[in-house]
Amino acid sequence: MAHRPAHTTTHPTHPIATTATRGAVQQQSARRKALALTASAIALACAAAWLPATVRAQGAWPTKPVRIVVPFAPGGTTDILARAMAPELSKAFGQQFIVDNRAGAGGNVGAEIVAKSPGDGYTLLMGTVGTHGINRALYAKLPYDPIKDFAPITLVAAVPNVMVMNADKAKAQGIHNVQDFIRVAKANPGKMNMASSGNGTSIHLAGELFKSMTGTFMLHLPYRGSGPALMDMVAGNADVMFDNLPSSMAQIKAGKLTALAVTSSERSSALPDVPTVEQAGGPTLKGYEASSWFGLLAPAGTPADVVNRIQQEVAKSLATPAMKERLLAQGAIPGGNTPAEFAKHIDNEHKKWAQVVKTSGAKVD
Numbered sequence: 299m300a301h302r303p304a305h306t307t308t309h310p311t312h313p314i315a316t317t318a319t320r321g322a323v324q325q326q327s328a329r330r331k332a333l334a335l336t337a338s339a340i341a342l343a344c345a346a347a348w349l350p351a352t353v354r355a356q357g358a359w360p361t362k363p364v365r366i367v368v369p370f371a372p373g374g375t376t377d378i379l380a381r382a383m384a385p386e387l388s389k390a391f392g393q394q395f396i397v398d399n400r401a402g403a404g405g406n407v408g409a410e411i412v413a414k415s416p417g418d419g420y421t422l423l424m425g426t427v428g429t430h431g432i433n434r435a436l437y438a439k440l441p442y443d444p445i446k447d448f449a450p451i452t453l454v455a456a457v458p459n460v461m462v463m464n465a466d467k468a469k470a471q472g473i474h475n476v477q478d479f480i481r482v483a484k485a486n487p488g489k490m491n492m493a494s495s496g497n498g499t500s501i502h503l504a505g506e507l508f509k510s511m512t513g514t515f516m517l518h519l520p521y522r523g524s525g526p527a528l529m530d531m532v533a534g535n536a537d538v539m540f541d542n543l544p545s546s547m548a549q550i551k552a553g554k555l556t557a558l559a560v561t562s563s564e565r566s567s568a569l570p571d572v573p574t575v576e577q578a579g580g581p582t583l584k585g586y587e588a589s590s591w592f593g594l595l596a597p598a599g600t601p602a603d604v605v606n607r608i609q610q611e612v613a614k615s616l617a618t619p620a621m622k623e624r625l626l627a628q629g630a631i632p633g634g635n636t637p638a639e640f641a642k643h644i645d646n647e648h649k650k651w652a653q654v655v656k657t658s659g660a661k662v663d
Contacts, residue, residue: 359419359604363394366422366594369408369429371401373525374495375542375630379454379592380424382624386615387608401522404498404662405429406441413442417599422608423448425595428499431647435655436498437662444648450640451594452609453633454616455625458562458589459504460543461575462555464534469556476559476578479538483514492516493527493536497662501527503651504540504561504588506658508575511583531555542590543568543629561588568629588654591647593633593640605637 364387368380377399384395400408409429415421423429430444463473473479483490492509494502497520509516519536521527524545530536532554539546540561547568549555559575560566575586594612596605613634615621625632635643655661 360393369405371523390611404496410441413447417597419604435652448595453593455630456591458560493539495524500590506660
């Protein structure tokens with residue numbers, strides 16, 4: 299008998315079984331890819347977490363609101379300028395820039411808060427000639443170093459101060475100019491008081507310089523900012539103030555304050571009929587000059603990229619006709635210089651005001 303090969307039965311592949319098998323394989327492949335991507339994402343997140351905040355800030359900054367600390371109460375020039383810049387920066391960067399008033403100790407409270415904040419670009423200071431030019435010479439001990447603890451960004455504006463009196467008080471005492479004021483003050487030593495935005499501010503020092511050069515004495519009344527001081531000036535509770543021009547301008551125009559002189563070396567285009575203190579005071583006040591300035595600073599260690607971006611947007615905003623007109627109408631001269639130029643300005647201002655403090659004999663413990 300012939301040998302017959304073993305019968306082999308071949309089953310055709312079922313189309314449904316094939317589809318299911320392929321689907322299972324594809325699902326497993328997708329799961330593996332997803333797990334791989336998840337692991338990569340976790341690794342990247344862990345790596346980013348170990349990076350310093352200053353390095354991370356260079357990329358997507360800002361990803362949340364930015365705080366601008368104003369070291370004085372609302373209503374003063376520092377506050378006015380910060381509130382003028384905040385919406386401009388918000389538009390430029392697509393994040394809110396929020397003004398945070400932290401008044402006290404001649405600006406030192408707010409300046410210290412920023413000095414001790416992380417250098418990540420999310421906390422800025424609207425610094426002044428007081429916080430960064432005067433206070434280091436005036437205070438025996440500062441809670442911050444105005445040079446080492448900050449990264450200068452840009453000068454926002456320079457302004458003259460203006461010597462103002464309550465209009466009714468000036469009229470009642472027959473004071474129409476600086477010479478009249480000196481005469482009345484000398485005839486009534488200690489009976490007149492002098493309001494300021496706080497110890498160590500340019501408003502305070504402008505008055506102290508005036509007192510030392512004229513031999514007059516006025517009781518110093520320090521407030522937590524120009525806003526509260528001006529309220530008392532208008533109410534008749536304070537006699538004289540060497541205020542920043544922008545914060546006093548509205549009350550001068552309303553006739554509630556009388557402007558006797560501006561403290562700059564030249565007259566202000568915002569008050570062209572008002573003389574300088576030197577012009578009005580004669581030989582006694584020759585060389586008198588005590589202007590103010592305001593600028594943005596960040597904590598030391600803030601990335602240069604962030605500092606430069608803020609400076610560029612501030613300069614761009616200050617160069618627009620609308621902003622120029624707005625500031626000049628208030629007696630402020632727009633700034634916008636580079637971080638390096640602003641740093642040099644701060645150093646020069648400290649040297650200048652250290653001499654003024656020494657000459658006037660002003661000190662704050």
